[in-house]
Amino acid sequence: MGAWLTMSIDTSKVADTNSTTAATPKKPSKAGVVANWADERLGLGTVMKKNLRKVFPDHWSFMLGEIALWSFVVLLLSGVFLTLWFTPSMGEVEYQGSYSPLRGVEMSEAMASTLKLSFDVRGGLLMRQMHHWAALIFIASMMIHLLRVYFTGAFRKPRELNWVIGSLLLLLGTLEGFTGYSLPDDLLSGTGIRAADGFMKSMPVVGTYMSFFLFGGEFPGESIIPRLYTVHVLLIPGILLALIAAHMLLLVYHKHTQWPGPGRTEENVVGFPMLPVYAAKAGGFFFIVFGVAALMGGLLSINPIWKFGPYDPTKVTAGSQPDWYMGWPDGALRIMPGWESHFLGVTLSWNVFLPIIVLPGLMFTILMMLPFIEAWITGDKRDHHLLQRPRNAPTRTATMVALMTFYGLMWAAGGNDIIAIKLHLSINQITYFMRAAVFIGPVIAFFITRRWCISLQRHDEQKLLHGYETGIIMRSAEGGYSERHLPISDEAAYKLTARDRDEVWTPTTETDSNGIPAKGGRLDGVRSKLSALMYADNVQKPTAEELEAAHHHADHEHELQAPLEGHSADGHQFDGHHAVDGESLRGDH
Amino acid sequence: MSDNHDHLPATTQEEPIANPGLPPHTWRPTDVDERLAKRAERQVAGLFGLSSICVILFLVSYFTLKVGDNHTTFAGFGASTIALGSTLGAALLLIGIGIIQWARKLMGDHEIVEMRHPARSSDEDRQGTLDALALGLEESGIGRRPLVRNSLLGSVALLGLPAIVMLRDLGPLPGDKLYHTVWKPRMRVVRDVVGTPINIADLEIGDLVNAEPEIIFAVDEDGEHVLRGAELQTAKSKAAVILLRMDPQDLTPGKGRDNWAVDGIVCYSKICTHVGCPISLNERKTHHLLCPCHQSTFDLADSGKVVFGPAARALPQLPLMVDDEGFLMAQDDFNEPVGPSFWERG
Numbered sequence: 006m007g008a009w010l011t012m013s014i015d016t017s018k019v020a021d022t023n024s025t026t027a028a029t030p031k032k033p034s035k036a037g038v039v040a041n042w043a044d045e046r047l048g049l050g051t052v053m054k055k056n057l058r059k060v061f062p063d064h065w066s067f068m069l070g071e072i073a074l075w076s077f078v079v080l081l082l083s084g085v086f087l088t089l090w091f092t093p094s095m096g097e098v099e100y101q102g103s104y105s106p107l108r109g110v111e112m113s114e115a116m117a118s119t120l121k122l123s124f125d126v127r128g129g130l131l132m133r134q135m136h137h138w139a140a141l142i143f144i145a146s147m148m149i150h151l152l153r154v155y156f157t158g159a160f161r162k163p164r165e166l167n168w169v170i171g172s173l174l175l176l177l178g179t180l181e182g183f184t185g186y187s188l189p190d191d192l193l194s195g196t197g198i199r200a201a202d203g204f205m206k207s208m209p210v211v212g213t214y215m216s217f218f219l220f221g222g223e224f225p226g227e228s229i230i231p232r233l234y235t236v237h238v239l240l241i242p243g244i245l246l247a248l249i250a251a252h253m254l255l256l257v258y259h260k261h262t263q264w265p266g267p268g269r270t271e272e273n274v275v276g277f278p279m280l281p282v283y284a285a286k287a288g289g290f291f292f293i294v295f296g297v298a299a300l301m302g303g304l305l306s307i308n309p310i311w312k313f314g315p316y317d318p319t320k321v322t323a324g325s326q327p328d329w330y331m332g333w334p335d336g337a338l339r340i341m342p343g344w345e346s347h348f349l350g351v352t353l354s355w356n357v358f359l360p361i362i363v364l365p366g367l368m369f370t371i372l373m374m375l376p377f378i379e380a381w382i383t384g385d386k387r388d389h390h391l392l393q394r395p396r397n398a399p400t401r402t403a404t405m406v407a408l409m410t411f412y413g414l415m416w417a418a419g420g421n422d423i424i425a426i427k428l429h430l431s432i433n434q435i436t437y438f439m440r441a442a443v444f445i446g447p448v449i450a451f452f453i454t455r456r457w458c459i460s461l462q463r464h465d466e467q468k469l470l471h472g473y474e475t476g477i478i479m480r481s482a483e484g485g486y487s488e489r490h491l492p493i494s495d496e497a498a499y500k501l502t503a504r505d506r507d508e509v510w511t512p513t514t515e516t517d518s519n520g521i522p523a524k525g526g527r528l529d530g531v532r533s534k535l536s537a538l539m540y541a542d543n544v545q546k547p548t549a550e551e552l553e554a555a556h557h558h559a560d561h562e563h564e565l566q567a568p569l570e571g572h573s574a575d576g577h578q579f580d581g582h583h584a585v586d587g588e589s590l591r592g593d594h
Numbered sequence: 595m596s597d598n599h600d601h602l603p604a605t606t607q608e609e610p611i612a613n614p615g616l617p618p619h620t621w622r623p624t625d626v627d628e629r630l631a632k633r634a635e636r637q638v639a640g641l642f643g644l645s646s647i648c649v650i651l652f653l654v655s656y657f658t659l660k661v662g663d664n665h666t667t668f669a670g671f672g673a674s675t676i677a678l679g680s681t682l683g684a685a686l687l688l689i690g691i692g693i694i695q696w697a698r699k700l701m702g703d704h705e706i707v708e709m710r711h712p713a714r715s716s717d718e719d720r721q722g723t724l725d726a727l728a729l730g731l732e733e734s735g736i737g738r739r740p741l742v743r744n745s746l747l748g749s750v751a752l753l754g755l756p757a758i759v760m761l762r763d764l765g766p767l768p769g770d771k772l773y774h775t776v777w778k779p780r781m782r783v784v785r786d787v788v789g790t791p792i793n794i795a796d797l798e799i800g801d802l803v804n805a806e807p808e809i810i811f812a813v814d815e816d817g818e819h820v821l822r823g824a825e826l827q828t829a830k831s832k833a834a835v836i837l838l839r840m841d842p843q844d845l846t847p848g849k850g851r852d853n854w855a856v857d858g859i860v861c862y863s864k865i866c867t868h869v870g871c872p873i874s875l876n877e878r879k880t881h882h883l884l885c886p887c888h889q890s891t892f893d894l895a896d897s898g899k900v901v902f903g904p905a906a907r908a909l910p911q912l913p914l915m916v917d918d919e920g921f922l923m924a925q926d927d928f929n930e931p932v933g934p935s936f937w938e939r940g
Contacts, residue, residue, distance in 0.1 A: 060708040097823050103661070127661050130675045131682070163713040196871060199831075200887060203869025203934035213772070213936045218764040223771050224831055224870075227824040228764075260710055268616030274708050275616065285697035292690030296683045303679010318831030319786060319804065319864060321872045323886040338869070338904060339888045345906030345935060352939040356904045357869060390710060422889060432889055433902055499611045549610040 061283045062263035062276035066153045071287060072146035073174075075294035076139045077249065083136040083298075084238065090126055092118040093188065093234035095227045104311050112315035115190040115230045119310055135302030140182050142298065144330045147175045155375065155405050158393040159262045162386065165376040167255045172373045174248050177241055179330050184237040186308065186328055190230055193308075195316025196325050198229060207357035225318060265391045265503035267496050274390070324422060334365050336418030340439045371408075382535045384510040396465070397504050399458030400539045406454040407447035414443045455542075462544035468493055469501050470547060470555035492559065502546045510536035616705065624699045634699035641692030648685035655681060772936065775807075775833040776821070777912065777927040782808040783837065783861065791921040792837065794857055802876045803837040804864065806830065807924070832932050834864040834872060835912055837922070838894050840881055848897035854913040856922065861912040862898045863932040866890055868905035870933045883909075907935065 033041070044050045061067075094114040100107050102117070103124040122129035151171060154160050160168040183201075187194045202224045205216045221228030260274045269275050277283050313322065327335055337360035344355040379401060380386075395402040417424065418439040425432040472490035479487050492498075512529035547555070624631040655677035715723070736743050782791050786804035789811030797803070810830060812820045821829050842858035854860070862883075864872045871887035881895040890903030898909030910932050913925035931939055 058706070060706055095824065124661055124672075127656055127659075127674060128678050130661070130672065131679045134675070135679075196887065199871060200869040206934050206936040207869075209937055211937075213768045213938055216936075217766060217768050218761065221765045222824075223828045225824070225827050226765075259713060260708070267614045268707070270613065272710055274710055275705050277703070278706055281701050282697050282703070285693050285701060289690045289693030289697065292686045292693065294690075296686030296688075296690055298683075299679055299686055300683030301679075303676050303683060318827055319806070319834035319872050321874060321886055323875060325871070325887055335888075341904045343868075343890070343900055343904050343906040347940065350940045351937050352935050353937070354906060354935040356906050357934065360904075388712060422886070436889070436903070495611070495614055496617070499614055502609065502611045503613070547610055552610045 056257070057280045058278040059257070059283075060260070060274050060276045060278060062261055062269075062274055064264055066157070067261065068290065069146055069150040069153050071290055072294055073143055073150055074249065074253075075291045076143040076146060076298065077245070078291065079139040079295050079298045080136060080143060081242070083132045083139060083302075084242075086132045087122065087129075087136060088238060090118055090122045090129065091115070091188070091234075093231045095190065095225075095230050107311060107314065110315060113190045113230065115188060116310070116315045119189040119191070123311065131299070131302050133302075134305070134307050135298050137186070137307045138301040138305065139298045140185060141328065141330075142294075144175070144178050144182060147171070147178055148330075151175060151372075152405065152409075156395040156402060157262070158389060158398055158401070160376045161389040162380065163259055163388050164255070164262075165380070167252060167259070168376050169373050170248050170252050170255070172369060174245065174252065175372075176369055177245055177248070181237060181241045181245065182328055183331060184233045184241065187233050188230060188237060189308075189310045190316050191310035192313040192316050192320060192322060193310070193325060195225070195318070196321050197327055197331075199224065199318065204357060204361045207354040208362060209351075209353055209358070225316070260390070262390050262392050266500055269391065269503075271388070271390050324426075326420065326423075329416075332419035333412050333415040334361050334419075336415040336421070336439070337361070337364050337443075339421055340415075340418045340436050340443070342440070368408075375404075379539075382510065382532060382539055384532075384536070391503070393504060396458040396461040397543075399455045399462070399543060402458050403451045403455035407451040410450035411443060411447045414439060414446050418443070459542055459544060465501050466544050466547065469498055470552065471559060490559065492556070504546060506545050507540035507543050509533070509540045616707070619704055622699070622703065625703075631700060634695070638692045638696045638700070641688045641695065645685045645688035645692070648681045648688065652678060652681035652685065768938070772931045772933075772939075775927055775932060776809050776829045777807050777833055777924045778809075779924065779926050780915075780917075781924050782917075783835065783912075783914070783922040783924060784808050784811060786834070793920045794839075794859060794916055794922060795920055797837070797839040797859060799839050799841055799858065800878055801837075801839050802878075804874070805835050805837050805861070807833050807835075831870075832865065835861050836864050836873070836876075836883070837861050838876070838881065840895060844881065844895050846896045848911070851897065851911060851913070853915075854911055854925070856914045856916050859914060859922065860894055861914050861922075861924075862892070862894060862909040863912065863928060865933040866905060867900075867907040867909060867932075868903070868934065873909070 092114045096114045097111050098114050098117050100110050100112055100117050100120060102108070102121050104120055107120065119133070122133055124130070154168065154171070183197070187198050187201075202216050202220065205219065206212045208215060216224065219229065219232065220226040221232075261276075263269050263274055263276065277286075314320075326332070338357065341356050341360045344359075346353045346355065418436070421432055421435045421439065424430065425435055472492040475489045475491050477489040479489050481487070493501075510533055512533055624634050655674065659672075659674040659677055661672055661674045731737060783805045784791050784807070786806050789806070789808075791808070792803060792805065807829075809820060810826065810833070814820055819826070837859060839857070839859045842855070845855060845858055845860065847855060864874070866873050866885040866887065868885065868888055868890045871885050873883050873885045873890075873892070875884040875886055876882075877884065881893060882901060883892045883894055883898075885891075885903070885905070888904050890905030891901050892898045892905070892909050893901045894909075898911055900906065900908060910928040910930050912928060915923050915925045917923050
């Protein structure tokens with residue numbers, strides 16, 4: 006017994022079967038070996054089993070976010086290339102590169118290395134232009150994706166937080182763009198930084214300190230380019246990557262929204278599996294976005310810094326414009342009246358602080374709050390996975406169109422000098438016009454859009470109840486004319502009715518045992534008014550009885566009209582749906 | 595596909611038309627005709643093949659076309675960029691189109707149905723989490739020992755201070771830097787770029803000159819510039835001025851500025867009081883000066899006052915005098931900070 010205790014026996018090499026041959030497994034395939042190796046360490050089998058055949062619904066508008074995602078990948082790839090040559094330094098050097106018009110000119114190393122990238126590195130200019138174009142596509146596609154999500158109601162519960170993440174991505178993308186185009190230290194980018202210094206100085210109390218700390222002293226100093234470089238290549242991209250990962254994880258967890266239609270419900274998701282179809286389409290689409298960026302980078306000139314020359318604080322070119330996505334705050338800055346307050350020995354520059362610091366912050370706050378504001382007004386606590394057509398949420402659609410109008414007018418104001426020159430108008434009058442238009446325009450846009458949506462709803466209701474307009478005019482024996490309406494297909498009819506009924510929120514009139522009304526009473530009035538604005542004028546889908554009655558009425562009309570035709574036909578033979586022989590009247594359905 | 599109907603809700607008052615269920619799958623030509631499938635296969639392979647050719651063309655362009663010395667050819671940025679961009683773009687696009695064509699024509703196109711699950715956790719999971727949390731907190735004693743909890747919170751909050759304080763050396767304090775420029779009494783006003791002094795006899799009525807203080811161009815005994823690098827840029831960013839000679843009768847001198855102009859020559863800061871762009875667009879007839887960035891307009895005949903646009907303050911004026919030789923000099927520095935407003939400005 007003692008021997009057993011002291012002797013240690015290695016049992017791991019002993020076969021644990023009764024077989025006469027050694028327990029060696031069959032020779033597995035190479036892929037199998039790798040898969041086994043990985044699974045034993047990472048447990049990928051369980052994760053992948055769930056997700057390899059994950060369903061993604063198909064619609065062209067779901068591709069907009071993908072453009073943003075893939076252009077971000079293009080930005081990472083082209084950006085890494087650029088960092089290999091770019092020198093983020095404001096040290097002065099004399100340019101001696103290939104571009105002869107600037108040879109011998111004193112400039113910062115940042116500018117000189119950007120010129121080197123453009124003229125002495127093969128493919129360098131291509132990568133610079135690809136990077137810039139991809140940045141513009143990145144921000145544009147994020148904005149259009151945002152509009153798609155908003156107009157279709159895809160931001161509703163449970164996706165509100167993903168909306169907030171998306172808004173942050175747009176904000177950070179914009180900042181990333183600004184820091185990026187500031188790096189070459191050419192005349193145009195320096196003008197942008199100069200203005201940014203003025204923006205910071207307009208901030209109450211901390212403004213001057215912010216400016217001195219960011220620039221490492223007085224503008225322009227020697228620190229701003231290296232600091233912006235760190236922000237541009239490390240800080241913001243890191244946060245962007247993390248937020249994009251969170252955005253995608255939530256997308257996978259919630260499963261994608263889908264349009265209502267035959268077989269599609271709030272409880273399911275219908276579409277193609279991740280492997281192979283969706284992976285192939287998305288992967289193929291990456292190459293397409295990449296390819297389009299490469300073509301644009303190769304064929305379309307953008308930011309030709311060699312034409313602007315190096316930054317000189319005493320110079321500026323007429324028609325200085327930021328990249329387009331910075332255009333709307335720039336417009337606000339242009340049309341703002343020159344208000345400035347002096348009190349208690351300090352200065353507050355409303356003319357800069359309001360349009361460039363307060364307004365963008367306010368707009369982004371409103372943007373992020375939109376899902377929560379709507380949920381509060383409607384009192385809707387349900388999950389929503391089926392998308393809504395913009396017309397079926399008239400007030401919501403009108404709200405976004407009003408915001409878009411505000412944005413568009415501000416953006417146009419950012420080009421007031423260009424408009425004045427191209428259209429031979431007075432810049433003063435354009436500016437006065439814009440000052441009023443940015444307030445009046447959104448209001449007009451709101452009411453037009455809202456009524457437009459409601460009339461589209463009425464049109465849908467007509468189609469549902471009385472069929473579509475064939476364009477065939479019937480004349481009765483008495484000489485009266487009427488247009489023949491024909492029923493729409495069952496599928497189309499189902500799609501039109503596949504939406505929720507809107508319910509105007511009404512405050513609960515419940516009182517507790519002491520006769521005191523339930524809490525939250527003060528805001529209730531506002532809330533019910535807003536809810537009425539949101540829903541009260543909307544056209545609701547018909548009930549089964551209404552639909553039945555309308556169809557019954559239509560059948561009756563058909564019977565009246567049938568003898569007039571001389572031969573049996575439902576009108577479809579004229580629109581090419583089928584020949585006279587194949588016609589079928591409403592009653593056959 | 596009939597099994598999909600099982601998941602559909604029954605027709606109710608809410609749903610006037612019953613969900614008809616998924617439409618039956620329709621076969622594509624490539625599903626039923628092997629010949630067409632083969633053709634699609636060849637198409638896809640052809641697209642991938644063309645992509646490879648583009649890559650070869652890319653390599654050829656890379657090694658044969660030069661950059662740098664032909665920047666004016668082809669759209670103004672060189673044959674190399676255009677060739678590399680087109681071939682790379684085409685190579686990528688062809689792969690993308692090929693893959694999508696493969697997915698559309700040859701991959702299975704059966705739509706499948708997956709059921710959703712509410713994002714919220716089940717009640718058991720929630721309860722389990724709450725229990726675990728309660729147990730963890732209980733075992734830590736955080737509720738029973740507020741001294742530990744509060745002193746920890748306090749010490750961690752204090753750790754924020756080093757994080758903020760360490761940023762202090764990002765830059766010096768503003769001090770009075772924004773209140774001064776390099777202009778000194780009797781410093782000559784010289785032309786921008788060339789640095790030559792300006793004789794009043796050389797200026798015609800209506801002439802606008804971009805100018806700088808003499809020190810911007812000054813050199814010491816060793817021939818080195820006195821101001822260099824960032825120091826020079828900062829000096830220029832505040833001291834740049836514009837000179838305009840106008841008919842003295844057009845000029846309305848500001849209060850206490852009667853002797854600031856010389857023979858109808860006035861001198862103003864070139865830095866816009868809005869956000870600091872250098873102002874350069876002169877309307878000769880009206881003596882108005884327009885900032886190209888945000889279109890603030892200043893009247894040079896009337897103390898540089900704002901006549902239009904978002905700027906709130908007049909352009910600071912530099913008092914001028916003339917020396918024995920007839921060259922323009924500054925009487926003194928600006929009597930107020932130049933450039934954009936800031937909080938402490940008063």
